Amino acid sequence: MGLREIEKDIELKAKMREKSPKFMIKELEVMLNSLKDLRYRLQNFEKKYGDLIVENSEYQEKLKEIRSEIGVSEIYSENTKDKPSTLEKITGKGSFYNQLGVQILNLVKKKTIETGGIMTLAEVVLMINQGRPNEIVSALDVIRALNILEKAEVIPGVKKLDSGIKIVEFIPVELTPDQSIILNLASTTGSITMEKIIMKTNWTQDRIERALEFLIENNMAKLDISYATGKRYYFPGLGG
Known part of the structure; x- marks a missing residue:
């Protein structure tokens, strides 16, 4: 390759370097516009088929995946x-x-x-x-x-x-009558003690513990033991 050819090659590469940022910005703008269009179409789709989406958990999960991929956090996030x-x-x-x-x-x-x-x-x-x-x-x-x-x-x-x-x-969750009664007794304060349940129901301690055990296993109740109050069962969903 002669000196002239080398000079032309250098000039060509220099011009390409000048154009590259412009091409990159243009390509980025096209990508952003495509993303905006996709988000707009997705939101319109969810708005149009909102009733069906609410009724079908499979649709919700699929749309959740799509929203995550394109950066849309919630259904109707902008509407x-x-x-x-x-x-x-x-x-x-x-x-x-x-x-x-x-x-x-x-x-x-x-x-x-x-x-x-x-x-x-x-x-x-x-x-x-x-x-x-x-x-x-x-x-x-x-x-x-x-x-x-x-x-x-x-x-x-x-x-x-x-x-x-x-x-x-x-x-x-299928609650037994005993579990429902305990839930009802705890509903006004969000918590209850073994003593109060016995006083209100006249049940044996074993019967109460069986009902409470189910509620604890299903995260409906939490047992707290302290020196001041002894055993107290809290129900977070009831404000306890």
Whole structure:
């Protein structure tokens, strides 16, 4: 290769180096536009098929994977409604309640080990309103969202205890009458002692321990032992 050819080769490479950043930026812009378009299409898809997504856990998991890959954190992350429309309030149905139901499920999943899959309605309302910058979600709106989940057989539903307190069951657990009675007794304070259960029921200690053992194994109750109060059973899902 002669001197002239070497000079031309150097000039060509220099020009290519000058163009490379421009090409890189252009390619990056195309990628970003494609990503924005994909996120927009995904959000429209979820908005369009919101009812079906709520009813099918397989759809939810698949969309969760897709959102994770493209950096979209939640369903309707940019289109979440702060409050229901007038029509939605009248019918108790609509995208607001579908979105709210999904939000509740996502938050409850993080607390399942702690609560055993049961929470008072009041705890659910507090949970969903934590960190909401705008409109406060009412208990009625939460109930409507839960009713949609129950009808879709996503959760067992809302149950009213004899104490008058409403609890939400997110995981199907078959409670015996004894376990239900203990849950009812603990619902007003979120905790209970062996002595109080005996006083209220006249059951033997063995009978009570069998019922409590199941509740502890299913993370519905936690045993705390202290010198001051002795044995006390706390129910995190009931505010204990």
